[in-house]
Amino acid sequence: MTILALILVVVSQIAQVGGQVMLKKGMVPAKSKRRKRVIALYLGAGVAFLTVWFLLWVGLHEKMELSYLFPFQGLSPLLLVVAAALLLKERTNWRTWAGIALISLGSVLVAITAAT
C-alpha cells in the first residue's frame, strides 16, 4: 500500500466517523436559545464530512480490490474509541484495548497483501 493510499484511507475513515458524530449531535441537540442554528450547523457539517468520506471512498475503490479496501472500515470503531479517550478523557477497559490491538493487527495483515 502506498503512503498516499494509506493517508486517503485514514482520512476517509476520520471523515466518516466525524460525519456520523455530527449528524448524531444534530439529531439530539442540546437545548439552547439558538437551537435551530445549532441543528443546521451540525447537520450541514455532518453532510459535508460524509460527502468527503464518500468521494474518497469511491476514488479508493477505483484503485483497489473490494476485499482489500473494505476491511479498513474496521478502523471506524477504533477511531471512535480513540476520539472518546482523547476528547472526553475517558478511561478504556482491557476489552477495548484488545479490540484495538486486533483491528490494528488485522489491518496490517490486510495491508501487506497485494492491493490488486
Add this chain to the structure above:
Amino acid sequence: MPFAQAIRGRRRSRGAKEARKPGHPPPEWYLNPGLHLAINCILMTVAELCLQVGAKEASQADVPTWLAWTGLRGFVSLWTIAGIVVYIVAFANWLYVLRWVPLSVAYPLTTVVQVLVAIAAWLFLGEHVPITRWIGILLISGGVLLSAKPAAQAEEKL
C-alpha cells in the same frame, strides 16, 4: 365464519396496537428488527459491490488524472448511482433498526458485513482473496466485536 374471522381480525389488530407501545417491536414478521438488521447487512454488502463495479467501470473513463483520486469520476457509472441509492435505503433501514435495538447491540452485529463483503468479492467479482487477507479480515472482525460496545457508547457521548 365471517363473524369469527372478524373477531379474530379485530383481536389481532388490537393486539398489534398494544404491542406498538414504545419499547416493544411490532409483531408483524416483516417489521421484525432482527430481520431488518439482517437486511441491513445484506444491503451494505450490495452497496459496496455496486460501488466497486461502478468505480472499476468509471476508471476506464477518460478524465484528467487529478480527478481520479477525488472519486468524482465514479459518477460516470450508473453502478455508482445504484450504490448510493442502496446506501440511502440501508440508512433508512438502519434508523428503523435503531428504533428498537440499542446501538451498542446493533452495531457489533453489523461486523458480519466484513465477512459478507469478502465472500461477495470472491464470489461475484472473482477477486482472489489470499489467506493472509482472510486472517486480517477475521482479526478486524474480532476486534470490532470487542470494541463495538465502547465505540457505540463513545458515539453517543461524543
